[in-house]
Amino acid sequence: MIELINVTKVYKIGVHEVVALKNVNLKVESGEFIVIMGPSGSGKSTLLYLIGCLDKPTRGKVLIEGLDISKLSERQLTELRRDKIGFIFQQYYLIPTLTALENVELPMVFKGLPKAKRERRAEELLEMVGLKEKKDRKPNELSGGEQQRVAIARALANNPDILLCDEPTGNLDTKSGKIVMDIIKRLNVEEGVTVVLVTHNPFLCDYADRVIKIRDGVVYAD
Amino acid sequence: MLIELAMRNLKRTKVRSTLAVIGIIIGVMAISSIGIFGESLKAVILENFKDIANEVIVTPDYTHGYTYIDSKTVERLKRIPYVYEVIPIKRQSALISYKDKKTYATIYGIEEKDVKSLFKLEKGSYRGCIVGSNIADYFKLKIGGKIRINDKEFRVGGVLRKEARFDINPNFAVFISVKDFDKIFKSKKEYEFVIVKTRSLSDVDKVREFVNKVINKRESKVSVFEIKMIIERINSILSKWTLFLMAIAGVSLLVAGVSILNIMLMSTIERTREIGLLRAIGAYRETILKIFLLEALILGLIGSLIGGALSFIGGYVIDLLILKTAKYVFQPSSLLYVFVGISFGIATALVSALYPAWKASRLEPIQALRYE
Numbered sequence: 001m002i003e004l005i006n007v008t009k010v011y012k013i014g015v016h017e018v019v020a021l022k023n024v025n026l027k028v029e030s031g032e033f034i035v036i037m038g039p040s041g042s043g044k045s046t047l048l049y050l051i052g053c054l055d056k057p058t059r060g061k062v063l064i065e066g067l068d069i070s071k072l073s074e075r076q077l078t079e080l081r082r083d084k085i086g087f088i089f090q091q092y093y094l095i096p097t098l099t100a101l102e103n104v105e106l107p108m109v110f111k112g113l114p115k116a117k118r119e120r121r122a123e124e125l126l127e128m129v130g131l132k133e134k135k136d137r138k139p140n141e142l143s144g145g146e147q148q149r150v151a152i153a154r155a156l157a158n159n160p161d162i163l164l165c166d167e168p169t170g171n172l173d174t175k176s177g178k179i180v181m182d183i184i185k186r187l188n189v190e191e192g193v194t195v196v197l198v199t200h201n202p203f204l205c206d207y208a209d210r211v212i213k214i215r216d217g218v219v220y221a222d
Numbered sequence: 223m224l225i226e227l228a229m230r231n232l233k234r235t236k237v238r239s240t241l242a243v244i245g246i247i248i249g250v251m252a253i254s255s256i257g258i259f260g261e262s263l264k265a266v267i268l269e270n271f272k273d274i275a276n277e278v279i280v281t282p283d284y285t286h287g288y289t290y291i292d293s294k295t296v297e298r299l300k301r302i303p304y305v306y307e308v309i310p311i312k313r314q315s316a317l318i319s320y321k322d323k324k325t326y327a328t329i330y331g332i333e334e335k336d337v338k339s340l341f342k343l344e345k346g347s348y349r350g351c352i353v354g355s356n357i358a359d360y361f362k363l364k365i366g367g368k369i370r371i372n373d374k375e376f377r378v379g380g381v382l383r384k385e386a387r388f389d390i391n392p393n394f395a396v397f398i399s400v401k402d403f404d405k406i407f408k409s410k411k412e413y414e415f416v417i418v419k420t421r422s423l424s425d426v427d428k429v430r431e432f433v434n435k436v437i438n439k440r441e442s443k444v445s446v447f448e449i450k451m452i453i454e455r456i457n458s459i460l461s462k463w464t465l466f467l468m469a470i471a472g473v474s475l476l477v478a479g480v481s482i483l484n485i486m487l488m489s490t491i492e493r494t495r496e497i498g499l500l501r502a503i504g505a506y507r508e509t510i511l512k513i514f515l516l517e518a519l520i521l522g523l524i525g526s527l528i529g530g531a532l533s534f535i536g537g538y539v540i541d542l543l544i545l546k547t548a549k550y551v552f553q554p555s556s557l558l559y560v561f562v563g564i565s566f567g568i569a570t571a572l573v574s575a576l577y578p579a580w581k582a583s584r585l586e587p588i589q590a591l592r593y594e
Contacts, residue, residue, distance in 0.1 A: 054502055054588045075506060082504025089591070093499040097230035102223070109223045110504040154503065 002028040002051055002162065002194070007060035009046050009217075020046040022217040023060070030161065033188045033195045035208035043217040044198045045166055051196055052085055052164045053077045065161070082110055086155030086193075088184075090167035092147040094139040100126060100150045101135040107157040125153035129183055145176025152183055156193075163187065165197040169204065181207055224509070228516035231489070238485050239521060242478070246525025247532065249475030250567035253468050254529065255536030257559025260464025262541045262550035264457050271453050276306075276423050278430060279389050279447040280416040286442050290412035295437055295444065299418060302432045307419040309336040310400075311390070314407050318396060320361040320369045327357055328395045329371060331403025340417070341392055342383045350379030352397040371396065372406045388449060389417065426450050468562075475566060478525070479574040482518060486578035490514070490585075497582050498590025507583040514579030515572060522571025526564040533560055 009021040020043045028034055028051075038044040049055045050062050053069050062069045064080060072080065081087075094103045104122035113121075126132050129149035131142075139147050148168060155163060165184065169177030185207050187193045197204060205211045213221035232239040268275065280299065282288035296310045312331030317324060332340075338348050344355060346365040353363060358381040361369065368375045382392050403409060420429050430446045437443055490497070497510055534551060541548045550556075 049588050052502070054591070055586075078501070078504060078506050081502060087502050089499075093495065093591075095227070095496060095499070097234055098227065102226075105223065106500070107503045110500075110506070110509060115223075158504070 001030055001063075001065060002026070002196070003061075003063040004047075004050070004057075005061045005063070007050065007057045007062060009043070009050065009055070010058045020217050021050075021057075024214075024217070024219050026212065026219065026222075028194060028196060030194050031188070031192045033185070033207060033209045034197065034212060035205050035210070036196065036198045036212045036214060037200060037202065037205065038198075038214035039200055042214045044200075044214050046217075047214065048164050048166055048196060048198045051162070052087060053081050082107060083158050084161050086152075086157075086160040086163045088148070088151050088155050088163065088165040088168045090170040092139070092144075092151045092171075094147055094150055094154075096139050099136050099138055100131060100142065100153075103139070103150055104153045104157055107154060111158055121157065122153070125156055126150070128156075129153050130179075143176070145172050145179060148172060148176070148180050149183065152180065152187075156187070160193065162194045162196065165195065167199050167201075168197065169201065170199070224513055225516055225520075228513055228520055231493075231513070232517055232520060235485070235489070238488075242482050242485055242521050243525040243528070245478030245481050246475070246522060246567045246571060247529040249472070249478045249570065250526045250529025250563040251533045251536050252471035252474050253566060254533030254560045254563030255540055256467045256471050257464060257562060258533060258537030258551060258556040259540045259544070260460060260467070261553060261555045261559060262537070262545055262548075263464075264460050265550040265553060266545055266547070267456060267460070268453060271449070274387065274449050275453055276420045276426060277449045278418045278420070278426060278433075279449070280418055280433065280444045281447065282415075283438075283442045283445050288443050290414065291416055291444060293411045293413070296413060296416060298437055299416060299433070302418075302429060302436060304420050304425040304428045304432070305418055306421045307339060307417075309333075309339065309417040309419070310413040311336075311415055311417065312400060312403050312407075312409060312412075313414040314403070314409075316371055316407075318357075318369055318371050320363060320367065323361055325357065325360060327354075328391070329403065329407075330390065330395055330397045331400040331407075331409070332397055333400060337397050339419075340387070340390070341385065344381045344383045346378070346380030348380055351376035351402075352380045352382060353378055354382050354391075354393040354395045355384040356393040357396065369396070371398070374402075374406050376402070388452060389415065423450060468559075472566065475570050479570040482521060482571055482574040483578060486514060486518065486575050487581070489517075490578050490582040493582075494585060494590050494593040497585050498587045498593065501585070501587035502591060510585075511579045511583040514582050515575055518571045518575030518579070519568065522568040525571070526567030529567055530560045530564040533563055 004024050004026040007021055007024045011018045011020055036044045036047060050057055056070050069077060101122050104125055105118045108118040108121060123132060123135060126135050129152055131146060131149055134142060134146065168180055172180060184195060188195045212219055282291050296308060299305065300308045314329050315326060316329050318327050334348050337352055363378055365378060367378045369378060376398060384393055418429060420426050426448050430448060433446050500510060537551045537556060538548045541551055
């Protein structure tokens with residue numbers, strides 16, 4: 001379960017203070033599929049990164065499975081991200097020098113899993129996203145949709161409970177976008193993975209159990 | 223996997239990595255080649271002094287009032303173990319003349335066989351009076367010519383080759399038998415100094431110990447001076463000099479280090495978002511640090527090993543140019559300098575990468591991911 005209690009996030013840019021989130025309260029149950037909608041600059045990505053333990057709130061509490069992330073050390077946060085959270089980004093962020101298979105292996109490398117085990121798991125995951133035949137290709141030899149599917153496989157490498165998606169279809173055409181969204185939905189339904197997805201594309205709301213709208217750092221519709 | 227990742231990262235910027243490696247190669251090669259040359263130089267010097275390195279010069283201990291070494295002491299020196307040859311020598315300055323020319327020279331009273339053991343002839347034989355090359359030149363002496371020392375005539379039997387020793391300068395000297403010396407200088411059976419030869423260099427220390435035990439037992443009658451010490455001192459000076467030259471060569475390694483620092487810093491900036499991603503999916507700060515240090519280590523290893531191997535060529539060329547011989551390039555002590563060069567090469571690469579690697583590891587994942 002994810003819980004945000006009175007979360008405020010203030011960024012300092014030079015001498016200016018930018019309030020990205022203002023007293024946000026949010027509760028996401030395990031296995032839920034939530035879409036956070038909002039225009040750019042609304043604070044939706046900040047919200048996602050806070051849930052993803054990439055950042056800490058200025059005020060308030062973010063609880064992941066009951067753990068207050070403000071109280072965790074740098075190392076514990078890293079381990080939490082590695083073991084419990086999967087990230088999917090708009091720009092895929094695959095490592096260009098590594099093959100699809102190796103990209104999927106990376107989170108398992110960081111967890112210290114043995115090579116044979118990593119490769120088996122990575123192949124399974126690539127098969128799941130329909131890219132088993134292209135496992136030895138480098139990212140630049142894959143289409144945008146394929147790259148995003150590799151990124152999904154990577155996000156699932158360490159069996160996370162939570163999948164955080166930042167505009168996962170933002171760079172994709174409608175068809176590829178649909179394939180990606182179907183995979184994410186299937187994971188949510190079949191594997192019970194909690195999905196928090198940030199977008200400004202209203203079509204993605206169809207996949208959600210719940211839609212949260214945010215503007216100027218304030219949640220105004222749930 | 224991390225090593226693989228590091229290697230592929232380096233391949234991504236092939237030209238840059240190659241240039242960095244070349245920098246290390248040059249640095250390591252410069253250091254090791256000069257080290258090898260220094261060692262060769264020492265070997266050459268030892269080779270040159272080989273004939274006299276196993277000599278010990280025994281002089282009277284002036285501080286204890288002894289001004290001569292008596293023949294009894296000479297006899298005792300002969301009985302010391304490890305002693306191979308004992309050459310007692312008398313010495314006096316005198317005015318010598320040939321035809322109408324005159325000059326001062328050092329006259330040595332020394333047996334014929336001992337002259338043979340110490341010096342090489344330019345011309346003539348070891349019989350009769352032997353003169354140094356400068357004197358022969360000055361008088362325009364011929365073999366069989368007669369020179370006068372203290373109004374006594376001596377027939378010149380041989381002229382010595384020009385050379386130098388620490389104890390005797392043969393070039394301005396005249397060597398006559400001890401008997402003749404005693405006659406013209408009315409000298410007693412006492413000697414100025416004694417040259418003691420051992421069979422090998424390692425026996426020198428033993429002989430010195432025995433001299434102190436046997437002759438200087440009750441009071442210090444003689445001082446012992448080892449030629450070996452001079453060589454050791456020369457070697458120690460050469461070592462310092464080599465070290466200094468290596469330090470200068472090290473500057474090129476420093477430059478290579480700065481270039482690694484530079485390319486690594488560029489890499490951290492170029493790969494900011496990638497670093498953010500790695501941190502987001504579970505890489506510790508140390509893992510990022512490790513990846514960058516691995517990259518530097520690979521550059522350092524490749525450069526240093528190639529540089530180390532090439533330094534033999536460098537050493538060979540320098541030796542050939544300066545020492546005119548390359549036979550000392552592959553002696554075991556050369557390997558030590560190659561090892562030193564390689565170690566410095568690797569260390570330079572690692573140290574240079576420390577700051578960029580640290581900087582990369584300190585990136586906040588959120589800022590790194592949002593980096594444009």
